[in-house]
Amino acid sequence: MSEPMFPTLDEALTRLASTEHLLVALDFDGTLAPFVDNPEESRAIPEARDAVARLLEVSHTTVAFVSGRAVDSLSRASESPDGILLVGSHGAEYRFDGVDTHPPLSDGDRARVATLSGVLAVVSSEHPGTWVEAKPAGFALHTRGLPDELELAANEAARRAVADANLQVKVRDGKDVIEFSILSVTKGDALRHLRDYTGATAVLYAGDDVTDEDGFAALGEGDLSLKCGPGDTVANYRVASPADVAAVLATLAQERAATGR
Ligand SMILES: [Mg+2]
CATH class of the missing domain: 3.40.50.1000 (HAD superfamily/HAD-like)
Structure with a gap:
């Protein structure tokens, strides 16, 4: 050895x-x-x-x-x-x-945060058991406690909705959470x-x-x-x-x- x-x-x-x-x-x-x-x-x-x-x-x-x-x-x-x-x-x-x-956030960043907020509110309302947490420069969609297939469906719907809104955001996968952030830190x-x-x-x-x-x-x-x-x-x-x-x-x-x- x-x-x-x-x-x-x-x-x-x-x-x-x-x-x-x-x-x-x-x-x-x-x-x-x-x-x-x-x-x-x-x-x-x-x-x-x-x-x-x-x-x-x-x-x-x-x-x-x-x-x-x-x-x-x-x-x-x-x-x-x-x-x-x-x-x-x-x-x-x-x-x-x-x-x-x-x-610091620019005016453009703040406008994108507002758009993102609306998009994720719709996704969360269509996927019961999820909830949205506001972050300083974005939002987290929480799926903790949901069965795997519902978690996956919510994550995919959120990704699609954010992509369709044409927002330049950073997407992060975590455990039971998906995060969309304007700041790319x-x-x-x-x-x-x-x-x-x-x-x-x-x-x-x-x-x-x-x-x-x-x-x-x-x-x-x-x-x-x-x-x-x-x-x-x-x-x-x-x-x-x-x-x-x-x-x-x-x-x-x-x-x-x-x-x-
Ligand atoms: Mg950790």
């Missing part, structure tokens, strides 16, 4: 813990919080909350939640620990140090912005969904990408569940604190 090309996850965590300024960026749903049918009831598991709290206590260490949720929803679900940076709507909304910002843009904002010298990003792949792809040498659960990924490491992510974060917090920072 040949030697592994990459260090083990434990070795990579030890190296990460020694960096000058560490950014720990984390998706929320499916990564820190198990999936539940009502997204408003979603909460991080206690082990993940404890590990995040310990990381927040270490100096030269920043923790951010980077979610597809609107930032208000992310703030409620994550119970927004003191000092955390929040990124909502895949990078279209920032809440840093209590200040909300997002990339991704979690990769969010991670680049966070790296600049914090001056981080190394970044960990953990996520479970297809939209997290943009985040993983924005990382480089000296960073650590961690995929939670099954599915294709460009991440360098993989664990099975939020409990495993919490264990990784606990190890990182312990090693980071032990560096004396």
Whole structure:
């Protein structure tokens, strides 16, 4: 058997813990919080909350939640620990140090948001059990709890209606949700912005969904990408569940604190 090309996850965590300024960026749903049918009831598991709290206590260490949720929803679900940076709507909304910002919309963008709103309202009314969530620069059509065939029908109807309206929008598939956004930001843009904002010298990003792949792809040498659960990924490491992510974060917090920072 040949030697592994990459260090083990434990070795990579030890190296990460020694960096000058560490950014720990984390998706929320499916990564820190198990999936539940009502997204408003979603909460991080206690082990993940404890590990995040310990990381927040270490100096030269920043923790951010980077979610597809609107930032208000992310703030409620994550119970927004003191000092955390929040990124909502895949990078279209920032809440840093209590200040909300997002990339500006042009008049043309705003007109397209209004058209999109009307189109998706019709689709949702024709597909009972779906609901539309407003995002700063678009909308999400939720299908959680629907049987697969009804979910598929709603997704296809929404794609067709948006295409027929000739709107230049970015379409994102998630778990039980399809999103249409005027702003073409991704979690990769969010991670680049966070790296600049914090001056981080190394970044960990953990996520479970297809939209997290943009985040993983924005990382480089000296960073650590961690995929939670099954599915294709460009991440360098993989664990099975939020409990495993919490264990990784606990190890990182312990090693980071032990560096004396
Ligand atoms: Mg997720």
